[in-house]
Amino acid sequence: xxxxxxxxxxxxxxxxxxxxxxxxxxxxxxxxxxxxxxxxxxxxxxxxxxxxxxxxxxxxxxxxxxxxxxxxxxxxxxxxxxxxxxxxxxxxxxxxxxxxxxxxxxxxxxxxxxxxxxxxxxxxxxxxxxxxxxxxxxxxxxxxxxxxxxxxxxxxxxxxxxxxxxxxxxxxxxxxxxxxxxxxxxxxxxxxxxxxxxxxxxxxxxxxxxxxxxxxxxxxxxxxxxxxxxxxxxxxxxxxxxxxxxxxxxxxxxxxxxxxxxxxxxxxxxxxxxxxxxxxxxxxxxxxxxxxxxxxxxxxxxxxxxxxxxxxxxxxxxxxxxxxxxxxxxxxxxxxxxxxxxxxxxxxxxxxxxxxxxxxxxxxxxxxxxxxxxxxxxxxxxxxxxxxxxxxxxxxxxxxxxxxxxxxxxxxxxxxxxxxxxxxxxxxxxxxxxxxxxxxxxxxxxxxxxxxxxxxxxxxxx
Amino acid sequence: xxxxxxxxxxxxxxxxxxxxxxxxxxxxxxxxxxxxxxxxxxxxxxxxxxxxxxxxxxxxxxxxxxxxxxxxxxxxxxxxxxxxxxxxxxxxxxxxxxxxxxxxxxxxxxxxxxxxxxxxxxxxxxxxxxxxxxxxxxxxxxxxxxxxxxxxxxxxxxxxxxxxxxxxxxxxxxxxxxxxxxxxxxxxxxxxxxxxxxxxxxxxxxxxxxxxxxxxxxxxxxxxxxxxxxxxxxxxxxxxxxxxxxxxxxxxxxxxxxxxxxxxxxxxxxxxxxxxxxxxxxxxxxxxxxxxxxxxxxxxxxxxxxxxxxxxxxxxxxxxxxxxxxxxxxxxxxxxxxxxxxxxxxxxxxxxxxxxxxxxxxxxxxxxxxxxxxxxxxxxxxxxxxxxxxxxxxxxxxxxxxxxxxxxxxxxxxxxxxxxxxxxxxxxxxxxxxxxxxxxxxxxxxxxxxxxxxxxxx
Numbered sequence: 070x071x072x073x074x075x076x077x078x079x080x081x082x083x084x085x086x087x088x089x090x091x092x093x094x095x096x097x098x099x100x101x102x103x104x105x106x107x108x109x110x111x112x113x114x115x116x117x118x119x120x121x122x123x124x125x126x127x128x129x130x131x132x133x134x135x136x137x138x139x140x141x142x143x144x145x146x147x148x149x150x151x152x153x154x155x156x157x158x159x160x161x162x163x164x165x166x167x168x169x170x171x172x173x174x175x176x177x178x179x180x181x182x183x184x185x186x187x188x189x190x191x192x193x194x195x196x197x198x199x200x201x202x203x204x205x206x207x208x209x210x211x212x213x214x215x216x217x218x219x220x221x222x223x224x225x226x227x228x229x230x231x232x233x234x235x236x237x238x239x240x241x242x243x244x245x246x247x248x249x250x251x252x253x254x255x256x257x258x259x260x261x262x263x264x265x266x267x268x269x270x271x272x273x274x275x276x277x278x279x280x281x282x283x284x285x286x287x288x289x290x291x292x293x294x295x296x297x298x299x300x301x302x303x304x305x306x307x308x309x310x311x312x313x314x315x316x317x318x319x320x321x322x323x324x325x326x327x328x329x330x331x332x333x334x335x336x337x338x339x340x341x342x343x344x345x346x347x348x349x350x351x352x353x354x355x356x357x358x359x360x361x362x363x364x365x366x367x368x369x370x371x372x373x374x375x376x377x378x379x380x381x382x383x384x385x386x387x388x389x390x391x392x393x394x395x396x397x398x399x400x401x402x403x404x405x406x407x408x409x410x411x412x413x414x415x416x417x418x419x420x421x422x423x424x425x426x427x428x429x430x431x432x433x434x435x436x437x438x439x440x441x442x443x444x445x446x447x448x449x450x451x452x453x454x455x456x457x458x459x460x461x462x463x464x465x466x467x468x469x470x471x472x473x474x475x476x477x478x479x480x481x482x483x484x485x486x487x488x489x490x491x492x493x494x495x496x497x498x499x500x501x502x503x504x505x506x507x508x509x510x511x512x513x514x515x516x517x518x519x520x521x522x523x524x525x526x527x528x529x530x531x
Numbered sequence: 532x533x534x535x536x537x538x539x540x541x542x543x544x545x546x547x548x549x550x551x552x553x554x555x556x557x558x559x560x561x562x563x564x565x566x567x568x569x570x571x572x573x574x575x576x577x578x579x580x581x582x583x584x585x586x587x588x589x590x591x592x593x594x595x596x597x598x599x600x601x602x603x604x605x606x607x608x609x610x611x612x613x614x615x616x617x618x619x620x621x622x623x624x625x626x627x628x629x630x631x632x633x634x635x636x637x638x639x640x641x642x643x644x645x646x647x648x649x650x651x652x653x654x655x656x657x658x659x660x661x662x663x664x665x666x667x668x669x670x671x672x673x674x675x676x677x678x679x680x681x682x683x684x685x686x687x688x689x690x691x692x693x694x695x696x697x698x699x700x701x702x703x704x705x706x707x708x709x710x711x712x713x714x715x716x717x718x719x720x721x722x723x724x725x726x727x728x729x730x731x732x733x734x735x736x737x738x739x740x741x742x743x744x745x746x747x748x749x750x751x752x753x754x755x756x757x758x759x760x761x762x763x764x765x766x767x768x769x770x771x772x773x774x775x776x777x778x779x780x781x782x783x784x785x786x787x788x789x790x791x792x793x794x795x796x797x798x799x800x801x802x803x804x805x806x807x808x809x810x811x812x813x814x815x816x817x818x819x820x821x822x823x824x825x826x827x828x829x830x831x832x833x834x835x836x837x838x839x840x841x842x843x844x845x846x847x848x849x850x851x852x853x854x855x856x857x858x859x860x861x862x863x864x865x866x867x868x869x870x871x872x873x874x875x876x877x878x879x880x881x882x883x884x885x886x887x888x889x890x891x892x893x894x895x896x897x898x899x900x901x902x903x904x905x906x907x908x909x910x911x912x913x914x915x916x917x918x919x920x921x922x923x924x925x926x927x928x929x930x931x932x933x934x935x936x937x938x939x940x941x942x943x944x945x946x947x948x949x950x951x952x953x954x955x956x957x958x959x960x961x962x963x964x965x966x967x968x969x970x971x972x973x974x975x976x977x978x979x980x981x982x983x984x985x986x987x988x989x
Binding site for chain 1: 576585587612613616617618619620621624625626627628629630631632633634635636696698739741747750751752754755756758759761763
């Protein structure tokens, strides 16, 4: 019975949606622009921490009363709403109210307290004014004058509740606008909403025989706003800094943005995977060995600089060397953090090789395969000077890598400029590449049973 | 229901449409779905590991002249869009992979509530924290039914196929063997069957199935090391695979159980009676590279003195390659045709993967006992080695000589060398990565000894 009642409520809600659609419908084919923010490590950009900025066009009827814009995200943040009248730019919003949607049968019913309803029971229909509703009962006012009475009905006795046309149960924005031109107006509505997230993950399929790789990058967008967006123009933003930050003297750059090429349907409850960058098929790979003298300590020095020069100043062999494969990717910014699932194709078969964090820089992705015992290294801070008055640290670092193997290898020395997020290189004997907020990489060719040294000088300022 | 994928849902939407046709049309009609729901046709392939299965599911679709097709595909229960990947291929691009109903609506951040125990400032802090760190969209609970994905693909018009790759826990298997001996007990025939349990909720017809009797993670680690060794042409010992794969051929993996014969037409193998002294078993095996230093490991509690009366059956190396470990029953077919159970054991365990024969205990040996004593334990940290020396004594009070297999486990670690052993050994003495089985013949009413020294390094 309850199920049937639910169906009727939904049907009535659909009728209500229809009637409201004439009041404020999505403006034809204009897509909804949505920027979804993903949270990734190493964030230094002070942008929204999560959620989405949603911009859509609607058509509203401007008159004396309220304008109801239904079908907005249930997670809309009322303080973030901006409404721009495109028909009459001088029109202003004088009052604004967010009416959340109803999520449960009791909430749905409670929205209609005071409305004339028809209750269908096994013994027939009762028409009256809904006065109260809870989990167990409905109270309906019947009759008029001295015939007026309250009928209390058990919910399990109720088969259907017929609602009046025109009522809305969808999340809505109700506004009063002051303008000179009554009639239809095109408006642009922008707001922030929680419940839209995205994450990145990657797939690499190695063809060992051909020494090639199929590489694809995927974004999974989850829509928990409770609202469907039929034609969503998606921009996926990550709060990691771009390498271009190096050019700004270490100041954090803007977020990285990936635009999804064509509008998508993003229905309520959907998880949708889309390509982050075009896939590479049978792309050539380059084996490299990455060498890190230490794990990245920079997260511990985001609030105050690491001004103890004896700390992590190095000396002695250590660090980690890993064999990885690099593949060129069509992206001028580093790909967002995410796991890469690595498979090996042998004939028609696939083998699982691993699931690792993807490393990437402008134009390339690097996929770790296994540890490398042939390459060892040593990192040493040869000088370090802290100037408390000038609030600077000057540090000179050398990293020596040694190849004990029988074949020459390309080694990528990953260095963490960990003492403070604002830094600038003063000198380097080999041209390095900034691949993260506080990460610098040096690529050196190390002959068999040979070694190479990288030296750089960095200044931190705060 | 709002997305109207299932036929029932479409019907429900049609009913609603009678009331409010326009409003529901957009919400309920299956959009842009030009091809019927595709079932994975032949060509899927499945690799079964001990804990998981790797599936490459083939999906066929008809691409219309517009070059864009949408197809609905069922994938195993418990998976979702984030756990499935379309494998890239030339000439075909996946525009979107959608899983309707994957997430529940997030609740808007609650307004700060006045509290007698909390100051306004504290309440605002809580509010700000909730605002700035909203709860992640809650994933819908793992479904017992298969998930349905909607794939939108761009390709040249015509028939096209793509592959979805994923790992599932819902394709499991178990195996059992029988060895049937003849009445003379000098020959035995091996038979085995695998039962594949498909609880994914989808059928995988004509799938190419391969079995790897190892954990996926172990196989993955091996494959990564082996690939790295090839790419760097590194010297030293190549890593050994945790298990050899065994092709099971094309199988219809319907929803439910599928039973497949593993060993067909196997030739009878030589069998003989033997005694086995295995006082420790595999209970202490430590699989790390660095040896365990604990002095009493394998010494306390004292080793068993029991010697087992057993049958030894030679393996057929070609027929048994890649056979998974499992329980086995040794049966005897008597002269009158009836079957009798002689003993039970396990076959093809990883601990004895390279053994040339298998033994089945059938009872405790009468008048033959064993003893295991350690003579020396030296831990040399500077030279990174541990030396341990044992003496195994077999006492035979029978009036005839006995052949005894002495099964010893080098349990402290996987990097070991037998520095000395007092009996002749061959390549067949090693049965597995941490297991050796030297043999000794003990004359009547006497004692036989095996002394050995093992060196563990790291």
